[in-house]
Amino acid sequence: MPAVQLNNIKKCYGALCVLDGINLSVEPRDVVAVIGQSGSGKSTMLRCINGLEQIQGGSIDIVGHRIEPGTHSLRSLRKEVGMVFQSYNLFPHLNVAENIMLAPRVVKNVPKPEAWETAQMVLKQVGLADKVGAYPDELSGGQQQRVAIARSLAMKPKVMLFDEVTSALDPQLTGEVLKTIAELAAAGMTMILVTHEMGFARQVANRTVFMYKGQIWEEGRSEDLFSAPKTPELRSFIAPNLK
Amino acid sequence: MAYQMHFGPVLDRAPEFVDGTINTILLSGQGIVIGLAIGLAVAIIRVEGPRWLDRIAVAYIEIIRNTPLLVQVFLFFFGLPYIGLRLSADTSAIIAISFNLGAYSAEIFRAGFLAIPKSQIEAGLALGLTRLQTIRYVVIVPALKVVFPALTGQLTLTLLGSSVVCAISASELTLAASKVESLTFRSLETFLVAGAIYVTLTFVFRFTYWLISLWLFHRKDPARFQIAGALPHGQERVEA
Numbered sequence: 001m002p003a004v005q006l007n008n009i010k011k012c013y014g015a016l017c018v019l020d021g022i023n024l025s026v027e028p029r030d031v032v033a034v035i036g037q038s039g040s041g042k043s044t045m046l047r048c049i050n051g052l053e054q055i056q057g058g059s060i061d062i063v064g065h066r067i068e069p070g071t072h073s074l075r076s077l078r079k080e081v082g083m084v085f086q087s088y089n090l091f092p093h094l095n096v097a098e099n100i101m102l103a104p105r106v107v108k109n110v111p112k113p114e115a116w117e118t119a120q121m122v123l124k125q126v127g128l129a130d131k132v133g134a135y136p137d138e139l140s141g142g143q144q145q146r147v148a149i150a151r152s153l154a155m156k157p158k159v160m161l162f163d164e165v166t167s168a169l170d171p172q173l174t175g176e177v178l179k180t181i182a183e184l185a186a187a188g189m190t191m192i193l194v195t196h197e198m199g200f201a202r203q204v205a206n207r208t209v210f211m212y213k214g215q216i217w218e219e220g221r222s223e224d225l226f227s228a229p230k231t232p233e234l235r236s237f238i239a240p241n242l243k
Numbered sequence: 244m245a246y247q248m249h250f251g252p253v254l255d256r257a258p259e260f261v262d263g264t265i266n267t268i269l270l271s272g273q274g275i276v277i278g279l280a281i282g283l284a285v286a287i288i289r290v291e292g293p294r295w296l297d298r299i300a301v302a303y304i305e306i307i308r309n310t311p312l313l314v315q316v317f318l319f320f321f322g323l324p325y326i327g328l329r330l331s332a333d334t335s336a337i338i339a340i341s342f343n344l345g346a347y348s349a350e351i352f353r354a355g356f357l358a359i360p361k362s363q364i365e366a367g368l369a370l371g372l373t374r375l376q377t378i379r380y381v382v383i384v385p386a387l388k389v390v391f392p393a394l395t396g397q398l399t400l401t402l403l404g405s406s407v408v409c410a411i412s413a414s415e416l417t418l419a420a421s422k423v424e425s426l427t428f429r430s431l432e433t434f435l436v437a438g439a440i441y442v443t444l445t446f447v448f449r450f451t452y453w454l455i456s457l458w459l460f461h462r463k464d465p466a467r468f469q470i471a472g473a474l475p476h477g478q479e480r481v482e483a
Binding site for chain 1: 362363365366367368369370371372373376380381384385388460462
């Protein structure tokens with residue numbers, strides 16, 4: 001059974017449909033890269049998957065939960081689906097440990113010592129074990145993003161969504177964040193990543209989806225998609241990256 | 244002819260001033276605590292509540308902010324008995340001040356909530372927090388930090404504004420001063436003393452707010468969180 005299945009989902013603002021009948025199936029342990037121009041609906045699709053945006057048509061099945069137009073109780077779903085944002089969104093008044101422990105403590109009622117253990121574990125996983133007590137503004141962008149990934153991991157999600165998580169970072173910091181994501185992929189995490197890092201998509205994602213004008217224009221094994229794009233739109237989109 | 248100031252007769256009435264000062268502290272202290280609670284609740288209703296409740300909140304804010312505090316005090320004290328609710332002067336005063344501050348602080352709290360980026364709220368929701376939990380754990384502290392100066396300014400207005408309730412003879416400092424004045428006929432000296440006490444009170448209150456801000460916005464010492472093998476403080480802080 002797929003971990004995530006989008007069935008003909010639609011998201012429209014008046015006459016403009018930013019998602020126009022999307023079908024996508026993601027198997028457990030799949031790493032799916034979503035590429036496409038700005039405005040093609042990549043981020044919107046990702047935000048629909050954990051209910052930050054409402055859909056107007058179709059349905060989404062995700063790790064045993066179903067989202068339909070008008071679905072409101074999304075908390076049980078969000079406990080199992082992690083999301084990492086382009087702008088990190090760490091909570092500035094909490095230090096790294098508190099950022100990570102907040103959701104397990106409040107949402108899952110995990111006792112403090114256990115949450116603390118988990119925080120240290122996930123921080124080690126992203127290579128920032130020495131930053132437990134630091135505040136977000138004391139960290140570099142790359143470190144903040146890795147803490148955001150750790151914060152998400154602390155909820156022990158079954159699926160993780162990454163929304164252009166390296167777009168605000170310079171190449172070096174991008175590298176350290178991508179390394180963390182690649183390690184998660186290797187560990188078997190099911191992931192959907194919206195990204196502009198073509199090389200990374202090709203390398204780490206086993207499948208790549210190309211979105212164009214609110215639709216999935218082309219999809220397949222990353223290797224095939226990048227080496228032999230079928231549609232002229234995808235060809236012209238990835239052309240500048242194939243030096 | 245120059246006026247000779249004589250503080251002696253006024254200062255002989257020190258116990259009255261002390262009583263008045265204590266009553267003003269109690270009155271505005273209670274008004275501030277209750278008023279802030281009302282303000283916070285109304286602000287949350289305004290940003291998160293259903294439309295009909297928001298309408299009620301707006302009506303409350305507009306009515307309070309567009310009428311004088313003194314009229315509100317009179318309404319509670321002289322008006323309510325006509326619908327069968329007889330409150331003492333002190334109780335009417337606390338209620339009027341609370342509702343007054345509630346309306347003003349609601350708008351200040353709301354400004355703070357609106358200053359927090361939507362992405363922070365989304366991060367909270369995406370972690371599985373409810374909207375109220377997100378406000379409680381993610382939004383409130385940074386929001387308070389943004390509006391703290393405006394809020395403490397409002398609280399100072401409330402402290403000083405509490406003097407108008409002497410009009411219904413609620414026990415507080417200005418009423419005490421009026422009594423001293425009518426006994427000593429030393430108007431200038433009496434109200435100079437009262438003024439000096441108010442200045443002192445505002446400083447004490449502001450100092451308290453400052454202590455509260457330290458408690459609310461303090462950062463924990465990172466050393467407490469360091470684990471064995473980590474670099475010493477200072478070295479571990481990489482580029483900001």
